[in-house]
Amino acid sequence: MMGKDLQINVHHVTRVEGHGNIVVDMKSGKLLKAQLDIVEPPRFFEAMLKGRNFIEAAIITSRICGICSLGHQMTSLKATEAALGLEISEQTKRLRKILVNGSTFQSNVLHALFLATPDLLNVGSVFPLVNTHKDVVLAALRLKRLANEIGELVSGRAVHPISCVPGGFTKLPTEKELMDLKEKLLKQGLKDAQYAVDVLASVAGNIPNFIRETEYISVYSDKEYGLYEGDVCSSDVGLLPVEKYLEITNEFVVPHSTSKHAKFNRSSYQVGAMARFNNSHKLLTDNAKKTAEKLGLKAPCHNPYMISVAQMVEVVYCIEDTVAQIDAILSAGIKQENPNQEATRYGRGIATTEVPRGILFHDYTYNRQGMIEAANCVIPTGQNLQNIDDDMKKLVPEIIKESKEDITKKLEMLVRAYDPCISCSVHMLDVEFVE
Amino acid sequence: MSKPKVAFFDFTGCEGCQLNKLNFENELLDLLELVDIVEFREAMDDKAEEYDIAFIEGSISSPSCVERIHDIRRRSKILVALGQCAVSGGINAIKNLHPMDEVQETVYGKDKYLFPSIPAQPVSAIVKVDYEVRGCPMSAPEYLHVFKSLVLGRKPEVIDHSVCVECKLRENECVLDKGMFCLGPITRGGCGAICPTNGQYCIGCRGPVSNINKNGAVEMLKKHGFSVNEALKRMKMFSANELDKKIEWGR
Ligand code: SF4
Ligand code: SF4
Numbered sequence: 001m002m003g004k005d006l007q008i009n010v011h012h013v014t015r016v017e018g019h020g021n022i023v024v025d026m027k028s029g030k031l032l033k034a035q036l037d038i039v040e041p042p043r044f045f046e047a048m049l050k051g052r053n054f055i056e057a058a059i060i061t062s063r064i065c066g067i068c069s070l071g072h073q074m075t076s077l078k079a080t081e082a083a084l085g086l087e088i089s090e091q092t093k094r095l096r097k098i099l100v101n102g103s104t105f106q107s108n109v110l111h112a113l114f115l116a117t118p119d120l121l122n123v124g125s126v127f128p129l130v131n132t133h134k135d136v137v138l139a140a141l142r143l144k145r146l147a148n149e150i151g152e153l154v155s156g157r158a159v160h161p162i163s164c165v166p167g168g169f170t171k172l173p174t175e176k177e178l179m180d181l182k183e184k185l186l187k188q189g190l191k192d193a194q195y196a197v198d199v200l201a202s203v204a205g206n207i208p209n210f211i212r213e214t215e216y217i218s219v220y221s222d223k224e225y226g227l228y229e230g231d232v233c234s235s236d237v238g239l240l241p242v243e244k245y246l247e248i249t250n251e252f253v254v255p256h257s258t259s260k261h262a263k264f265n266r267s268s269y270q271v272g273a274m275a276r277f278n279n280s281h282k283l284l285t286d287n288a289k290k291t292a293e294k295l296g297l298k299a300p301c302h303n304p305y306m307i308s309v310a311q312m313v314e315v316v317y318c319i320e321d322t323v324a325q326i327d328a329i330l331s332a333g334i335k336q337e338n339p340n341q342e343a344t345r346y347g348r349g350i351a352t353t354e355v356p357r358g359i360l361f362h363d364y365t366y367n368r369q370g371m372i373e374a375a376n377c378v379i380p381t382g383q384n385l386q387n388i389d390d391d392m393k394k395l396v397p398e399i400i401k402e403s404k405e406d407i408t409k410k411l412e413m414l415v416r417a418y419d420p421c422i423s424c425s426v427h428m429l430d431v432e433f434v435e
Numbered sequence: 436m437s438k439p440k441v442a443f444f445d446f447t448g449c450e451g452c453q454l455n456k457l458n459f460e461n462e463l464l465d466l467l468e469l470v471d472i473v474e475f476r477e478a479m480d481d482k483a484e485e486y487d488i489a490f491i492e493g494s495i496s497s498p499s500c501v502e503r504i505h506d507i508r509r510r511s512k513i514l515v516a517l518g519q520c521a522v523s524g525g526i527n528a529i530k531n532l533h534p535m536d537e538v539q540e541t542v543y544g545k546d547k548y549l550f551p552s553i554p555a556q557p558v559s560a561i562v563k564v565d566y567e568v569r570g571c572p573m574s575a576p577e578y579l580h581v582f583k584s585l586v587l588g589r590k591p592e593v594i595d596h597s598v599c600v601e602c603k604l605r606e607n608e609c610v611l612d613k614g615m616f617c618l619g620p621i622t623r624g625g626c627g628a629i630c631p632t633n634g635q636y637c638i639g640c641r642g643p644v645s646n647i648n649k650n651g652a653v654e655m656l657k658k659h660g661f662s663v664n665e666a667l668k669r670m671k672m673f674s675a676n677e678l679d680k681k682i683e684w685g686r
Binding site: 047048050056059060063064065066067069110125127130137138141142144145148155156157158159160162163165169170171 | 448449450451452453454455457458460461463464467472475525526529530533571572629630632633634635638669672
C-alpha cells in the first residue's frame with residue numbers, strides 16, 4: 001500500500017463532551033497530519049476571575065465544566081484556602097473525599113458505559129441498547145443515579161454543587177442520611193457495578209490492541225489512591241510538589257486548537273484514569289484490584305483504548321472508599337461546624353485534585369482586599385491533547401491497510417477513550433475521508 | 436400520530452445543563468418512549484434534517500455559532516433555550532464587561548489573534564426563541580415540566596416571581612437575617628430556592644425578575660446594609676447582558 005493518499009476529516013466528533021474535529025492527511029504514503037482540532041469557542045475563565053472575591057471563585061470555576069464541576073470546585077476551594085491560610089477540619093476533608101469519589105464514580109459510569117461501550121457493541125449510541133441490552137442500561141442508570149445522590153446529599157446539587165464553600169460546608173448531611181447512603185452503596189451500588197463489570201468483561205475482546213508507552217502524570221499519596229490530595233507523580237521522574245506545576249505542564253499554544261497543549265519529559269504525557277491506575281494501582285481496594293484482573297487490566301498498561309476499563313475499576317474503588325469515609329465520619333459523630341473563613345494572610349495559592357479526566361491545577365493570587373488579581377487553571381483535557389495527537393501519528397500507519405471506515409472508527413474510538421472534556425479545555429471532534 | 440422529533444444542540448457552555456438533562460435516571464426511559472431523539476451529539480452519532488422541538492444549550496460566542504443557530508432555527512418548529520448560557524449569555528457574558536482584546540490576551544498572550552471571538556450572546560439575540568428554561572444549571576424539574584408540556588402540545592408555565600417567594604414556601608431561615616448577602620429578592624424563581632435551602636446565598640443564576648423595582652426588593656436589601664450597586668455587581672456574574680443592554684451585536 002505504498003504511496004497511499006488518505007484524508008480524514010471528522011467534523012464535530014460525537015459522543016464526546018465539547019466540539020472537536022479529527023483531521024488526517026496522508027499523501028503518497030507520507031503522513032502529513034494526524035491531529036485533533038479543537039474548535040470549541042474559548043471562554044476566557046482566567047479573565048472572568050479577575051476582581052472576584054474568594055467566595056465567588058469556586059462558583060465561577062465550577063462553570064468551566066458541568067461534568068467536572070465538583071472537581072473544579074474542590075481544586076478552587078483548596079487553592080483559595082492555601083492563598084488565604086484557611087484550615088479545614090477532618091470532617092470537611094472526609095466529606096470532600098466523598099464528593100470527589102461521587103463525581104469520579106458518576107463521570108466514569110457515564111463515559112465507560114454510556115459513551116464508550118456502544119462502540120464495543122457496534123452501535124452508534126446507547127439508545128438502541130435499551131432494546132437489546134436493557135438490563136445493563138438499567139444497571140448503568142441506577143449507578144448514575146446513585147452517584148448523583150452522593151453529590152446531592154453532601155453538596156446540595158450534583159451539577160454545580162452548592163454547600164461546599166471555602167473553609168467547610170454551609171449545610172451538613174445527617175447521620176441517618178449518611179447511613180442510608182452507605183446501605184445503598186453496599187447493597188445496590190456494588191452489585192450493579194459488578195454486573196456492569198461482567199458485561200464489560202464479555203465484550204473486552206473488542207477493545208483494539210494498540211500500544212504506545214508515554215509518561216503518566218497523576219496526583220499521588222502514599223496513604224490512599226490519589227484523588228483529593230497528594231503530590232504530583234510522573235511515571236518518568238517521580239514525585240514533585242504541586243507548586244512546580246508550571247514546570248510540569250509547560251503549556252503551549254498550537255494553531256489547530258483553542259485549548260493549549262502540554263508536555264513534560266517527552267513530547268507528550270497522559271493524565272486520567274489510566275495515569276492514576278498506572279501510578280497508584282497498589283493503593284486500590286482488594287475488590288477493585290480483582291476487578292482489574294477480571295477485565296485484563298495490568299499496570300503499567302500502555303493501551304489508551306483500555307482507559308474505560310480503568311474507569312470501571314475506579315468505580316468499584318470509589319464506592320468502597322465512600323463507605324469507608326462514611327464509617328469514619330459516623331464513628332467520630334457529625335459535628336455542627338461553620339465554614340472557617342477568617343483569612344490569616346492574602347497571597348498566592350496553588351492546588352491540585354484529580355478530576356475524572358485527570359489532574360487539574362488552579363492557581364490564584366489574592367490582593368489584600370480578598371479579590372483575585374491573577375488566576376490560572378490547567379485542565380486535564382488540555383494536558384492530554386498532545387498525547388492524543390502522538391497516538392494518532394503512531395496509530396494511522398499501523399492500521400493504514402484497513403478500510404477508511406475502520407480507520408475512522410478507530411480514530412474516533414481513540415479520541416473518545418480519553419473522554420475528552422472540551423468545554424473544560426475549551427470543547428471538541430469531526431472525521432471525513434477523501435482518497 | 437408519529438412521535439415528535441426532538442434534537443439537542445450545544446453551543447458555548449459547560450454542558451452542565453446537558454448533564455442535568457440526563458440526571459432523571461428514573462424517568463429517562465419513559466421520556467424516551469414519548470419522543471424520537473434525532474440528534475444529540477454527546478450521546479449519539481445520528482444527524483437529522485428537521486425537528487419538531489430543538490433544545491439549545493450554551494451561548495453564541497463565535498462567528499460560526501451564529502451561522503449554525505440560524506440553520507437550526509430554519510429547521511425547527513419549536514426552539515427552546517435551556518439554561519442561563521442560552522437564555523442570557525450566562526456566566527460567559529462576564530467577559531463582555533472587559534474589552535475583548537484584553538480578555539484574549541490574558542488567556543493566549545501574543546497568540547490571541549489565532550482564535551476569533553465575539554461577545555457572548557443569548558440565543559434570542561440571534562434568532563427567535565419560543566420557550567426558555569432558566570438557571571445555571573437549568574432546574575431539572577422545570578425542564579421536565581417544559582419537556583412534557585411541549586411533547587403533549589401544551590404551553591409551559593412561565594415563572595416571574597422572586598426566589599424569596601419560594602424560599603418562604605420552604606420555610607427556610609432567611610440568609611439575609613443570618614448576615615449573609617443574598618440576591619434572592621431580585622432573582623427570578625423557579626429553582627425552589629435551592630441555594631438558601633442549602634445554607635448558601637442566592638447568586639442570581641436565573642437572572643433578574645422583570646419588575647425589580649416594584650417588589651420592595653431594593654428596600655429589603657438596603658435594610659440589611661447592602662447597596663443596589665453591590666447587588667448589581669454581583670448580579671453581573673450571570674446577567675451581564677440583561678443588566679447591560681448596550682451590546683447589540685448580531686441583532
Ligand atoms: S447555564 Fe450554567 S450549567 Fe448550563 S451550560 Fe451554562 S454554565 Fe453550564
Ligand atoms: S437560589 Fe438563586 S442562585 Fe440558587 S438556583 Fe435559585 S436562582 Fe440560582
